[in-house]
Amino acid sequence: DGGITQSPKYLFRKEGQNVTLSCEQNLNHDAMYWYRQDPGQGLRLIYYSQIVNDFQKGDIAEGYSVSREKKESFPLTVTSAQKNPTAFYLCASRSGGTNNEQFFGPGTRLTVL
């Protein structure tokens, strides 16, 4: 089945530790995205990538880093510089079709203790 996988579903880390969230897609999509969602809030864009080996900052990139070494993979690292990292993190990819649809993974809920 084609889709986007994120692992793990729940992640706990101590304050001051870096943590990397996984995002893999087998949809053959060029564009991939990372969003952050806080309780009762909308989605805010952290980073996005239109093609392998290229990525751009979104609206809230501070304290985060990404890489795009393979088309299928777009991992997100939450660094210790991120002041409030506890949130729900969603990865998405885009087909490039005329309806501009983005396909989302199941998300990772990160809790920093």
Next chain:
Amino acid sequence: GQSLEQPSEVTAVEGAIVQINCTYQTSGFYGLSWYQQHDGGAPTFLSYNALDGLEETGRFSSFLSRSDSYGYLLLQELQMKDSASYFCASPPRGTGFQKLVFGTGTRLLVSP
């Protein structure tokens, strides 16, 4: 900049019709999308309006008026499973379709 405003919450009963509005402030508008998200789940795409008018997909319809900077999602024959959050979204000016800005989200509560 770009912002999309939605009501925070809407309530309705099963079988009813509900409209979720989205107003935006932007220029160079590239169309309006709608996504559904159940609690703890992933957003899923519902519809996209590139041009003014109504788009219908089963029980869901979406409308766009670019002159009024306004769109809405219409849900008919409401079912309990429609209880979810609904987000409108649009590409920011100058980015083509590279990325989306999402609205504040509307939580729909459907009661028996």
